[in-house]
Amino acid sequence: MRIVVSLVCIVTLCGCQREERQLRLDPPTAAALDGIALMPNKIGGAPPQIYFALDRPYETNAYNLSQGKRLYTWFGCKGCHGDGQGGIGPSFLDGWWYYGPETVSIFASIRDGRPHGMPAFRDKMTSEQIWQLAGYVQTIGAYSAKTAAPSRNDDKQTRPAENRAPAAILFNEGPTPVHPDQGPQP
Amino acid sequence: MTRRIRTALSSVPLLLLGGCSNWQSALDARGASAISLKHLIVLIVAVCSVIWALVMIAMIHALWRRREAWRAPLDLRAPRERRIGWIVSICVGLTAVIIAGFTVASFFTTRNISVAGQDDLTIRIGGLQWWWSVEYLGPDPARGFVSANEIHIPTGRNVRLLLQGDDVIHSFWVPSLAGKQDLIPGRINEITIRADRPGTYRGQCAEFCGLQHAHMGFLVTADTPEEFAKWAEAQRATAASTTDDEEIAAGRDTFMRKPCAGCHSIRGTQATGTSGPDLTHVGSRAFIAAGLLPTSRGALAAWISDPQTLKPGNNMPLVPLSPDELRAVSAYLASLK
Incomplete structure (x- = not known):
């Protein structure tokens, strides 16, 4: 009986362990995070080593995802991409990534801009903010569900929650591709 | 040694009194609604203190009273029972009267503080994590301007504040001028403040709003109308575009x-x-x-x-x-x- 009680206590205490929030990124770490290696065609590539050393914080940490969601509104992403459904700019929800589904490509798209209207945010955001935003955008159109979720919407829900792998749902919808030009990866 | 203790003990109330006069204290009321709130606080505290003291005296008296031995506990003594009955009924009646009195007093105070005239000075206050946006709206939109974390108001005039939370719920509280009012995303709450004398009053977010809730303060500076007009003119100006430095x-x-x-x-x-x-x-x-x-x-x-x-x-x-x-x-x- 005593063992059961102490086990329950230990398990309860484990519940107190909550997600770590890294509020302050050391400047050298932030600078290193900027060093991504892109393929020559600017599609796909590898994040810097430090990204893995930090355990992919911008894809798996709920605080970073929430900050990314905040930045999505702050920097006017909604103006072109809507709530993820797209508009003037491409949709994220359909799981169709013009420049590949890796977070590092999304980071490059935000930082350096892309042809046909995507502006570069290099001088408007710090690289930490760009990573947070990229992680959030990746989550909107991710193929697999995540346990970490950004904060909820205050206004009406217009699409499934970001962390529920909406892209996979849309892919499985039926024989008609959701995206008109959907085909093999570019 | 005793003298030192006595000095220390006598300085405690002085220190406590010092807390009453501050740039952020509901007890140092400088505006009409803060003053009526202070009257309500004083009334309730005074009445409740008297009641508390009476209850304590009655209780201590009951504990200390020598009691005669009582042979037959089931034997009721009618006059004594009747007396107890009277006392309990009077106490219950008094409680009802006092609570009803408090309700009426707080009703009138609330009615006093929510007076909002259609004044020409209207300020939109936005609560954000963790700062305040301050937008002066005027009858002429071209003369409006935006500031942050500092509100200037003219003395002797009602100022209407439109409060809106821009991310989560915050609460606007300048204890020396008015009561609290929440800032709620998606709706606009109103509060009217008025300062009768020039001065600087500190305000603070009074609704837990996240990590830096404690560092979400602001200042309300009440100036004479002339000073205020001068300040507003300076704030309306755009930043200088040339400099020699x-x-x-x-x-x-x-x-x-x-x-x-x-x-x-x-x-x-x-x-x-x-x-x-x-x-x-x-x-x-x-x-x-x-x-x-x-x-x-x-x-x-x-x-x-x-x-x-x-x-x-x-x-x-x-x-x-x-x-x-x-x-x-x-x-x-x-x-x-």
Whole structure:
């Protein structure tokens, strides 16, 4: 009986362990995070080593995802991409990534801009903010569900929650591709 | 030794009294609604203290009273029972009367403090994590202007504040001038403040709103109407676009090139971001970062160089700047009077 009680206590205490929030990124770490290696065609590539050393914080940490969601509104992403459904700019929800589904490509798209209207945010955001935003955008159109979720919407829900792998749902919808030009990866 | 203890004990009430007069105290009321709230507080505290003292006296008396031995506990003594019955009924009746009195008093106070005239001075207050946006709306939209974390009001005039939370629920509280009023996303709440004498009053967010809730302060400065008009005219002006000072010019250039301009506005320049506080006259405000540090060039430099150490979790990122750039930007911001 005593063992059961102490086990329950230990398990309860484990519940107190909550997600770590890294509020302050050391400047050298932030600078290193900027060093991504892109393929020559600017599609796909590898994040810097430090990204893995930090355990992919911008894809798996709920605080970073929430900050990314905040930045999505702050920097006017909604103006072109809507709530993820797209508009003037491409949709994220359909799981169709013009420049590949890796977070590092999304980071490059935000930082350096892309042809046909995507502006570069290099001088408007710090690289930490760009990573947070990229992680959030990746989550909107991710193929697999995540346990970490950004904060909820205050206004009406217009699409499934970001962390529920909406892209996979849309892919499985039926024989008609959701995206008109959907085909093999570019 | 005893004398020292006595001195220490007698200084305690003095220290407590000192807490009553402050730039952020509901007991140091300087505005009409704060005064009526203070009267309500005093009334309720006084009546409740008297009742508490009477109850304590009755209880101590009951505990100390010598009781005669009582042979037959089931034998009721009628006169005594009747007396007890009377006392209990009177106490219950008094309780009902006192509570009803309190209800009436608080009804009248609430009616007094929610007077909102159609005054021409209307200010929109936005609560954000973790600072306040202050927008002066006038009858003429061209004469409106935006500031942050500091509200100036003319004395002797009702000022209507439109309160709205822009991210989560906050609460606007300037204890010396008025009661609390929540700022709720998606709706506009109103509160009317009025200061009868010039002075500076501190306010504070009074609804837990996240990590830096404690560092979400602001100042309300009440000026004479002439002083206020002068201040408003100065705030309406855009920031100077030319300067002879090389460092300030370099600072402005850096501010526009770096991510600063992505979030902050400085009217009269290319910086038009709206996610952070408006900095057009940041050098004229008494505090930066919502009451965190008194404004000075050094404090500005400290804040810019490491905001996450000074106010962990706030939404200002650490923008990497070289020492020269930092010096220039802080000189530029301090010059924005």
